Amino acid sequence: MSVYDEVTLWSFMFLLAGAVGQTVIYPFTSTCAVKRSTLTLLCSFTPLKSFNEGGREVPLKIVRVRWCQNHELCQGTTPSVYDSKSTKNDPRYQYLGDMKTNCTLQIRDVQERDNRTFRFRMEADNAAGHYTNRTGVNVRVVAGTKMRIISSSEDKKFRGNETVTLLCTSVCTFHQLEVTWFKDGHALSETGLSLHLGPLTAKDSGNYTCALKANQNTLSEPYSLQVEAGADVNLPLIVGVVFGVLLAVITLILILFIIKRKLAAAEDQSAAGGEMEQKHPDQTYSIIMKPAKPEEEEEAHQQGTSQAVEDISYAAVQFKPKKQKSRHMEDADEAVVYSSLASRG
Template sequence: MVPGGEKVSWSFMFLLAGAAAQTIRYRFGSTCAVRGSTVILPCCFTPLKSFSPGGREIPLRIVRVLWCKNHEICQGTTPSVYDSNSTAREPRFHYLGNMEANCTLQIRDVKMEDQGTFRFRMEADNSAGHFTNRTGVNISVADVIKMEIKSSSNKSEVSRGQTVSLQCTTSTCTFTHLEVTWRKDGHALPGNGSALRLGPLTAKDSGNYSCALTRNMETQSEPFSLQVEEEEEEEEEEESNLPLAAAVTFGVLLVVTTLILFIFIFKRKQTAAGSPNIMGGETEMKTDHIYSSVLPPLPQETGSQKQEVEAEEISYASVQFKQSKLDRKAGEESDPTIYSSVASRG
């Protein structure tokens, strides 16, 4: 009897060691949800890899996973909200895990009857690997509640270029909503997450934002006003630049006008200097006239030829000018005509 008793004792110890080696962990022990929302129960597990009855190691493999409500061990005929071996599954309960380590459960369109404690159970190909965490996760459901918007910024007025995150939540409980409808100035925005990220901000992002659970529009929040200071900054910048722009424009026009006027006056002076004086419709030429008689040097001659040359040494030229029709005043300058006689002697 003793040897048999020792065998049973060793087997029991191996089972205890196996039970101690396998674990199921819930991220939190309780949470809350609003009717019509979506809630996630994060979960992870570590299955027993093997057991050794009679000193012989036998590997284990998980073949079934379950989630049940308000039952301590989810065993036997206990109703389950999810059973991997069953094809008749409630569509609102979606298993996000696997058969190895992840046991997360998602509950969509939460109803009032979903309030209670949910537990996870794993089953192996040998009963030595079956395990349920009896702690579970307690869910409380709120029927009618207004959502709230919390901003990552401490103020509703933000600067251009910033990034702001708006979170749709409640004041009574903290949970993750996956199906949220966002609106801006009454118009629906794309996306259905519980967080709305805006940025880099421009003036177009200014407006009143609201959120509500997609399946329960009674939860719509009060409007959250977001104002981007871009327009005011641009107006102030434009106003401050107006005097400078006007001064620069005036200076350029003044320089161009002065340059054009200077060129015009300079050309007028050049034209006046090169043109004859016009008086009384007739042209008066003020040109100095020089008349000369130049005789080339003569070869030396003798006798009568020399006397003839000497007689012809002086030659006079007379020029008469017709008086201008204009009456000239007395004391006018004398005729600048110069008479000259040049004689060249041998």
């Protein structure tokens, strides 16, 4: 029965108890226990709140609770396994309930003599409030049984990072067991019925067994678990390393690309500057020079004209005719030259 079903059953029982008044409810009327294990008998009760006496309502209060073996009424001098009025109760029987609604009994270190029917009785400050549920709980004690391991997976070979849960159980399923887990004969710290393993690594390979903590004779048959060698690779670590390498490579490529772009830009700028100097030196000089004023332009024009005349005179002086001139002609030429020079002065 699942936890949800158990809660539903208890809720229904409490509603029923409220409807009919005085009740004692056992969720399970039959159960079994492995010898030397711990067994819990769940129980709840609803006492009678009051009774009618001579036409008036008299309130009731529970003053005593008892658990007995086999006796149907559990009253009077009947031996009890637990009696709230007694100081000589067997310590193996622990009352986990109270005097109001909870009557749960726990049996520790179950023995073969506990193979009985257990019944709960409540007693009030007036006999009208006494009540025993005769149905009781039938306990069956199993001796010499072996525990067994059930796996959450049908496979016994696993790969790294997988998970598996091992369950230590017996023929009795209606009680909680305190067990000891072993791996290759060495005790583990876990004491619950289930052992969760994962993420698996090669170190988890081995033979697992379990037994009742109070009875090592219940040791189960070994469950062999194998994790494939080399399969316990840390996937997140690999992903991180690969990502880091890719990031480094991309960063290096970007740096090289930026450097190449900068070098190319520098070369283009240098080439453009040299070409401008070669193709347009006069133009560059003319841009730098300050434009001349009109008076300066006129003076320059006159100086240019004088320079032209001087060049012509100089050319005439240096010119040598191919044929020898006569003396008369030489005198005439010298007069022309002299007149030219005189006009310059």
